[in-house]
Amino acid sequence: MEMTQRHPYTKIMLRAILTVCLLTAAFFYIYWVYPLPGDWNDNLLNFSFTFVALLAAGIATLNYQHFKRGEPLRRVWMNLALGLWGWVLAEAIWACLTLFMEVPDISLADIPWVGAYFFLMAAFIHQFRVITLPTPAQERKWLRIVLLVLLIGPVLVTQLERALWNTEQTWFDTYVSIFYVFADLTLAVAAIKIARIFGRGLFGRAWIGLLAFVISDLFYSALLITGLYAQSAKSDSVLSMFADAVYFDAYLITALALLTNYVLFRFGPKPIPASEFLVEPSLKSLEPGKISHTRR
Amino acid sequence: MIEFFSHAPANLQTGSSSNIRELLEIHRQQQLNGLVEINFEQRGWIDILFLNGEVVGTYYLTTTSSNAVAVSDLDKWWHGESAYIRSLTLPGDAVRIISMACEWHPPAQSLLIQSSGLQNILQVFLVNKICGLLHVIDSTGELAVPIIDGFTVAAEAVFSAAQLDIGPSALNRGLHSSSHNCTVVLYEARPNTASFKQLVLRQVVSELTGNVLARYNQIVGGGMLGAMGNELNQFLRLNRLQMQLVGEHLDNSHIFRSMEEATRSYSVLFKALHVHMTHVIGGGLAGTLQKEAYRSLNPRNQAAIDEQPILSGVQW
Numbered sequence: 001m002e003m004t005q006r007h008p009y010t011k012i013m014l015r016a017i018l019t020v021c022l023l024t025a026a027f028f029y030i031y032w033v034y035p036l037p038g039d040w041n042d043n044l045l046n047f048s049f050t051f052v053a054l055l056a057a058g059i060a061t062l063n064y065q066h067f068k069r070g071e072p073l074r075r076v077w078m079n080l081a082l083g084l085w086g087w088v089l090a091e092a093i094w095a096c097l098t099l100f101m102e103v104p105d106i107s108l109a110d111i112p113w114v115g116a117y118f119f120l121m122a123a124f125i126h127q128f129r130v131i132t133l134p135t136p137a138q139e140r141k142w143l144r145i146v147l148l149v150l151l152i153g154p155v156l157v158t159q160l161e162r163a164l165w166n167t168e169q170t171w172f173d174t175y176v177s178i179f180y181v182f183a184d185l186t187l188a189v190a191a192i193k194i195a196r197i198f199g200r201g202l203f204g205r206a207w208i209g210l211l212a213f214v215i216s217d218l219f220y221s222a223l224l225i226t227g228l229y230a231q232s233a234k235s236d237s238v239l240s241m242f243a244d245a246v247y248f249d250a251y252l253i254t255a256l257a258l259l260t261n262y263v264l265f266r267f268g269p270k271p272i273p274a275s276e277f278l279v280e281p282s283l284k285s286l287e288p289g290k291i292s293h294t295r296r
Numbered sequence: 297m298i299e300f301f302s303h304a305p306a307n308l309q310t311g312s313s314s315n316i317r318e319l320l321e322i323h324r325q326q327q328l329n330g331l332v333e334i335n336f337e338q339r340g341w342i343d344i345l346f347l348n349g350e351v352v353g354t355y356y357l358t359t360t361s362s363n364a365v366a367v368s369d370l371d372k373w374w375h376g377e378s379a380y381i382r383s384l385t386l387p388g389d390a391v392r393i394i395s396m397a398c399e400w401h402p403p404a405q406s407l408l409i410q411s412s413g414l415q416n417i418l419q420v421f422l423v424n425k426i427c428g429l430l431h432v433i434d435s436t437g438e439l440a441v442p443i444i445d446g447f448t449v450a451a452e453a454v455f456s457a458a459q460l461d462i463g464p465s466a467l468n469r470g471l472h473s474s475s476h477n478c479t480v481v482l483y484e485a486r487p488n489t490a491s492f493k494q495l496v497l498r499q500v501v502s503e504l505t506g507n508v509l510a511r512y513n514q515i516v517g518g519g520m521l522g523a524m525g526n527e528l529n530q531f532l533r534l535n536r537l538q539m540q541l542v543g544e545h546l547d548n549s550h551i552f553r554s555m556e557e558a559t560r561s562y563s564v565l566f567k568a569l570h571v572h573m574t575h576v577i578g579g580g581l582a583g584t585l586q587k588e589a590y591r592s593l594n595p596r597n598q599a600a601i602d603e604q605p606i607l608s609g610v611q612w
Contacts, residue, residue: 067517068518071518073515074517130515198577199579200579201582204578265517268520268527269575272568272571272575277535278534
């Protein structure tokens with residue numbers, strides 16, 4: 001059926017942005033005012049990360065379902081969705097652990113957390129493969145560099161940090177904390193690279209969203225590693241609230257970016273005025289307005 | 297006189313030029329594609345070709361000559377005598393085949409052979425890099441297929457029997473006829489004719505578009521390719537171009553009246569492709585993709601594209 005109605009992109013995105021604003025406001029309100037009795041405020045805040053991670057993973061899964069078996073992008077979105085589901089699992093485990101104990105720096109939640117990075121990396125690799133068609137030699141070279149940076153880099157920095165500063169953390173705990181920074185930086189570079197290749201194209205938005213997440217996670221990791229976060233949490237300063245809110249919103253921004261892709265896949269891009277493409281200007285009088293899309 | 301698509305249902309009558317004016321009006325009003333053939337028996341015949349109800353070619357043909365004439369000058373060639381008139385509605389591809397035959401008339405060869413010898417003839421065409429139109433007529437039907445450098449252009453093949461078939465399946469049916477004998481007619485292409493230049497350009501544009509669409513499909517997936525197809529097909533319809541994007545292919549049944557018109561239309565098509573792709577995957581990648589598609593053409597096809605300002609609206 002031919003669709004001549006307005007494209008729903010603006011309407012959907014405006015509603016989604018409004019929802020993000022409301023959720024952020026609610027997060028700040030609970031964080032600052034503590035309106036609920038007992039531990040409910042903390043529990044709600046702790047599980048709120050699972051909820052926003054779930055939103056991002058859910059939308060990524062819908063995007064994955066858009067692609068048929070055998071389509072190259074199916075692998076990209078499958079890995080992206082699996083990575084995000086890994087984070088959902090990690091957030092859920094962490095939130096559950098908070099119900100029973102003071103969660104240590106490195107816990108069970110870190111297994112899906114770290115695992116997710118490998119799926120996300122796979123998504124990036126598949127995306128690069130699709131758009132740049134690298135030769136096997138080029139691909140091997142870049143994979144070697146990435147693995148070297150991801151595995152050896154944190155080892156060296158961990159050694160350096162432990163040599164320079166006294167820390168109560170075990171070697172492994174420090175290594176995992178530093179790994180997150182390296183993984184985030186690697187993802188950030190990859191996301192910037194892909195976003196640059198797509199330029200202003202709509203396909204780049206999901207990667208820009210992921211970049212927002214990675215940057216906020218870097219900020220959060222930096223506060224954790226330097227001990228500023230713990231200091232701020234103890235003294236009830238705004239820094240820890242700000243860090244948590246940035247982390248909370250990073251999931252939402254990722255979800256928003258993924259939503260732009262969902263709208264694109266579901267409804268197609270916004271129509272381009274057909275008048276721009278008339279072979280003979282006399283045909284202008286026949287133009288029915290704008291080119292419209294067939295609803296898929 | 298070699299009659300094209302004699303198996304296709306046709307309206308036959310005897311009449312004068314006033315009947316022709318009526319037929320022209322009917323074709324115009326109903327926006328029909330097809331052929332009106334006026335046969336003067338001894339003196340020759342006139343073929344009038346229609347696309348979307350508009351006359352896209354009128355030819356006065358004798359056994360030894362072919363002249364393009366203006367449809368308004370019909371009376372100059374028709375001296376008022378009564379003539380046999382055959383009118384038939386045909387798809388654009390079939391009309392285009394007749395247009396080639398008219399421009400390259402008279403045929404270079406006409407042979408009665410055994411159907412099994414058809415493959416040998418195609419082999420000879422390949423060795424001699426023949427360009428033209430092959431017309432095979434037998435008792436079951438007739439096949440018409442353009443040939444470039446000895447290669448059959450399967451996408452433009454037309455097989456006419458009880459029903460008309462177009463494309464590779466038509467070529468297959470025509471080459472594997474059950475009939476024992478057949479008449480093979482070759483219209484050798486004249487390189488300077490609009491029909492030949494457009495045939496070559498059509499193949500190159502088809503290959504270039506196919507390459508672009510295949511790569512775009514890899515990058516964005518079938519759903520988004522379909523969305524682009526819908527948008528561009530509306531633009532093609534709006535411009536009354538008998539072309540459409542089907543998956544990774546450009547189906548092209550259009551007949552252009554001049555190379556300028558063809559160039560202008562293809563140029564707008566590539567501009568629309570580029571604008572749509574830029575919107576989705578960004579200008580840089582869209583440009584790279586078109587550049588890759590262009591580079592994958594052989595040098596001769598690249599030269600054919602370079603000759604016309606088809607990609608001038610595309611930023612690389």
